[in-house]
Amino acid sequence: MNIKVRKNIESLVPYPPGKPLKELEREYEISGCLKMASNENSLGPSPMAIEAIGRSLHDLHRYPDGSCYYLARALAERLGLSPDELVIGNGSNEIIELLVSSFVSPGDEVVSSFPSFLVYQNAVQVRDGINRVIPLKGMKHDLKSIASKITPRTRLIFLDNPNNPTGTLIEKQEFDDFLRYVPDTVIVVVDEAYIDFTRPELRLNFREYLQGQKPVVFLRTFSKAYGLAGLRIGYGMMRREISTYLHRVRQPFNVNELAQVGALACLQDRDHYDRTMDMTREGLHFLRTEIEKLDCRTYPSHANFFLADVGRNCRDVYESMLRKGVIVRPMSAYEFPEFIRITVGTEEENKRLLAALTETLTESGREG
Numbered sequence: 133m134n135i136k137v138r139k140n141i142e143s144l145v146p147y148p149p150g151k152p153l154k155e156l157e158r159e160y161e162i163s164g165c166l167k168m169a170s171n172e173n174s175l176g177p178s179p180m181a182i183e184a185i186g187r188s189l190h191d192l193h194r195y196p197d198g199s200c201y202y203l204a205r206a207l208a209e210r211l212g213l214s215p216d217e218l219v220i221g222n223g224s225n226e227i228i229e230l231l232v233s234s235f236v237s238p239g240d241e242v243v244s245s246f247p248s249f250l251v252y253q254n255a256v257q258v259r260d261g262i263n264r265v266i267p268l269k270g271m272k273h274d275l276k277s278i279a280s281k282i283t284p285r286t287r288l289i290f291l292d293n294p295n296n297p298t299g300t301l302i303e304k305q306e307f308d309d310f311l312r313y314v315p316d317t318v319i320v321v322v323d324e325a326y327i328d329f330t331r332p333e334l335r336l337n338f339r340e341y342l343q344g345q346k347p348v349v350f351l352r353t354f355s356k357a358y359g360l361a362g363l364r365i366g367y368g369m370m371r372r373e374i375s376t377y378l379h380r381v382r383q384p385f386n387v388n389e390l391a392q393v394g395a396l397a398c399l400q401d402r403d404h405y406d407r408t409m410d411m412t413r414e415g416l417h418f419l420r421t422e423i424e425k426l427d428c429r430t431y432p433s434h435a436n437f438f439l440a441d442v443g444r445n446c447r448d449v450y451e452s453m454l455r456k457g458v459i460v461r462p463m464s465a466y467e468f469p470e471f472i473r474i475t476v477g478t479e480e481e482n483k484r485l486l487a488a489l490t491e492t493l494t495e496s497g498r499e500g
């Protein structure tokens with residue numbers, strides 16, 4: 133074999149996903165493990181989504197509706213937008229890829245933060261774009277510094293709000309000041325994967341920005357608050373002048389039938405959504421309070437996860453908790469060598485996590 137891979141693919145580092153539950157159970161030969169590492173919804177999918185998916189199984193020999201007609205109309209109505217201001221994707225990850233494919237030519241620049249969602253950088257490298265990566269400041273996007281790194285070759289800016297992994301938020305005033313510095317040739321992408329968990333009065337008003345002078349795109353997902361991570365479905369909100377290109381680039385049947393049906397059904401399930409919000413709010417408060425008592429600093433978060441400074445090598449803490457059947461996310465890949473990221477779970481899960489962390493921390497003394 134004498135194949136020649138593209139240079140930027142050779143040097144690509146795969147995205148480090150959270151460890152799958154089944155893998156842990158296989159490796160350690162234990163069962164009943166807990167995954168509190170990928171910010172999924174511990175309550176599971178909405179029962180209404182499960183039922184709707186069950187009913188549609190008999191149609192799986194058909195291609196799905198390539199326009200997501202019913203889901204796009206339902207979402208548009210709920211959001212106060214027109215269906216052609218939406219692009220629905222195979223997870224919001226696909227919308228990230230479509231934006232990069234549509235707007236980034238080799239050598240063009242894309243600005244993002246670090247630590248932040250690593251998928252942005254990955255998508256840019258695949259397209260031979262150039263990543264300009266700006267360190268967070270005080271755990272938040274450093275919007276001033278980001279604005280100062282814009283050049284004539286800048287095409288996109290990715291901002292996750294709340295930021296993953298810090299859970300911090302962009303304030304409206306900050307964002308407006310920032311937008312004033314951004315030329316209208318640059319698309320600002322606000323990734324709102326966790327916005328459901330953020331108090332409504334603290335959110336950016338996406339409708340205001342979609343109508344404004346500057347091109348701003350908002351991303352949302354069914355993977356977190358709606359509990360459908362396994363189905364892969366998310367969407368972007370953007371003006372028609374942008375969505376038209378993404379629709380040209382995307383696969384004709386990019387969103388599978390079960391995902392369309394499941395997402396449509398769970399939009400109707402207000403009860404499941406409210407329970408998710410209550411569980412997360414209470415669990416976040418409980419976990420942070422109890423973990424602080426273990427002498428670990430925790431950070432406030434506007435999402436369904438938070439960071440804890442465990443004061444020692446996070447890989448060791450991660451491994452030790454794995455042996456107790458609890459998966460958390462070590463933050464070494466994000467250059468927080470002593471931090472773990474914890475996803476809020478159910479009351480029972482939170483207690484199990486706390487027990488595993490307490491044991492882990494008492495087994496190993498604090499270094500230095």
Ligand SMILES: *Cc1c(COP(=O)(O)O)cnc(C)c1O
Nearest residue numbers: 223224225249296325353355366
């Ligand atoms: C989890 C997450 C997403 C969701 O991606 P999907 O492809 O919709 O599952 C998007 N952005 C961030 C920052 C995330 O953490």
